[in-house]
Amino acid sequence: MLPRLLILTLAAALARAAPQNAGELRDIQDAQELYKGAQVLRVEAVSEHQKEVLRKMQEEQKLDTWLNPAAGRTHVDIMVPAPALDVVKDQLRNVSATFRVMISDVETAIKDENPSLSEEEEEELAGRQGHRFTLQSYHRVADIHGYLDYLAQTYPDICSVQTIGSSVEGRPIKMIKISSSKSRSERATKPAFYIDGGIHAREWISPASVGYIIKELTENRDSNTFADKVDFYIVPVVNPDGYEHTHNGVRLWRKNRKDASKGRCAGTDLNRNFGYKWGGAGSSHDPCQEIYAGSAPFSEPETQAIRNFVSNLGTSVRAYVTFHSYGQYILYPWGYDKKVPPDYADLDRVGKKAAQNMRQVGGASYTVGNSASLLYAASGGADDWAKGGPRVKYTYTIELRDRGRFGFLLPAQYIQPTGREAFAAIKTISEEITTSG
Numbered sequence: 001m002l003p004r005l006l007i008l009t010l011a012a013a014l015a016r017a018a019p020q021n022a023g024e025l026r027d028i029q030d031a032q033e034l035y036k037g038a039q040v041l042r043v044e045a046v047s048e049h050q051k052e053v054l055r056k057m058q059e060e061q062k063l064d065t066w067l068n069p070a071a072g073r074t075h076v077d078i079m080v081p082a083p084a085l086d087v088v089k090d091q092l093r094n095v096s097a098t099f100r101v102m103i104s105d106v107e108t109a110i111k112d113e114n115p116s117l118s119e120e121e122e123e124e125l126a127g128r129q130g131h132r133f134t135l136q137s138y139h140r141v142a143d144i145h146g147y148l149d150y151l152a153q154t155y156p157d158i159c160s161v162q163t164i165g166s167s168v169e170g171r172p173i174k175m176i177k178i179s180s181s182k183s184r185s186e187r188a189t190k191p192a193f194y195i196d197g198g199i200h201a202r203e204w205i206s207p208a209s210v211g212y213i214i215k216e217l218t219e220n221r222d223s224n225t226f227a228d229k230v231d232f233y234i235v236p237v238v239n240p241d242g243y244e245h246t247h248n249g250v251r252l253w254r255k256n257r258k259d260a261s262k263g264r265c266a267g268t269d270l271n272r273n274f275g276y277k278w279g280g281a282g283s284s285h286d287p288c289q290e291i292y293a294g295s296a297p298f299s300e301p302e303t304q305a306i307r308n309f310v311s312n313l314g315t316s317v318r319a320y321v322t323f324h325s326y327g328q329y330i331l332y333p334w335g336y337d338k339k340v341p342p343d344y345a346d347l348d349r350v351g352k353k354a355a356q357n358m359r360q361v362g363g364a365s366y367t368v369g370n371s372a373s374l375l376y377a378a379s380g381g382a383d384d385w386a387k388g389g390p391r392v393k394y395t396y397t398i399e400l401r402d403r404g405r406f407g408f409l410l411p412a413q414y415i416q417p418t419g420r421e422a423f424a425a426i427k428t429i430s431e432e433i434t435t436s437g
């Protein structure tokens, strides 16, 4: 027994550590170097001059922006590598910009976020029938996809799993359909609800919360009878390559893994790559930027997979929710400009109802509003495409917890409360699309 367990543990440890090639090894070393002693600063940039200095610093020092300014808040969260800390802080003081340290050591925050399993927990998971997914920690793609396959086997009446495409590196993009509809005609009378997570690799709370939603709709279905009136199509990890990369050591990777050998200039921001008003404000044509829109609309296999799948579902899709982090926002189109769609009052009303219910189950407050006016313009987003392309009525981007204390490095103990909130939003929107027809 012991040798087998030892081998399993060793294999798991190796899989966790194994980089794919020399370039990836260098990326990992660079990232670990970058995170050591790095801090996340929250900077209040109020005057135009302060903003200008900040912008310049972000560019010159290649600072990773975690959170951009938004309506009602003037702060920016930036990650500053240890060697640049003195210079950056001095320059901020020079222009009298106030700032405070949100995360005093990124490397430590990464270590604390997702504690590795104890030997007993590892043993329990290894001995468990069917799958390794839990809500106690952040899991690898294999565990999340394994959970979908387990559900399809265990609840064949309501679940099926389909691979809707492959990533740049050839990983499957899996979708679970959860529906009690028995026939095509029954399906035709029900609204469809598309949900996804994990477009941005580093936002781990997103796939984890989508996992929570999937569990509620299947294993806890008896307490969620509203689900019988909706057909759910759920993709927990849209960007499996990027997500695996964040687990392999480059924790704060955001984009997909196109041209992986190009170091920090690799990858496309999938949430700038959708083909509605592509390439405009809030996206970049420079591959080295975090918001690189890609070489053309839908240039990436991951966004193509979503486009093809949702387009094929046709007009039955009444709701589209894509989960991100962080900031606690419920956002509706448009993102490309400070404009709203003609039916924005409906989106606003349902968004506010969702926020109310989220607060009731979890306690966190979420701000509701239009993407571009509440945050910043961002063209090529999935939500704009869903609204502007296939014309899905209730289209939202939900930025999950938190508001910046941990940022992207939200400890695993927050998965359940955040998942509860995410599920409350899904329930609210489901009830809306089943009653408003």
Ligand SMILES: [Zn+2]
Binding pocket: 200, 203, 271, 324, 325
């Ligand atoms: Zn995101």
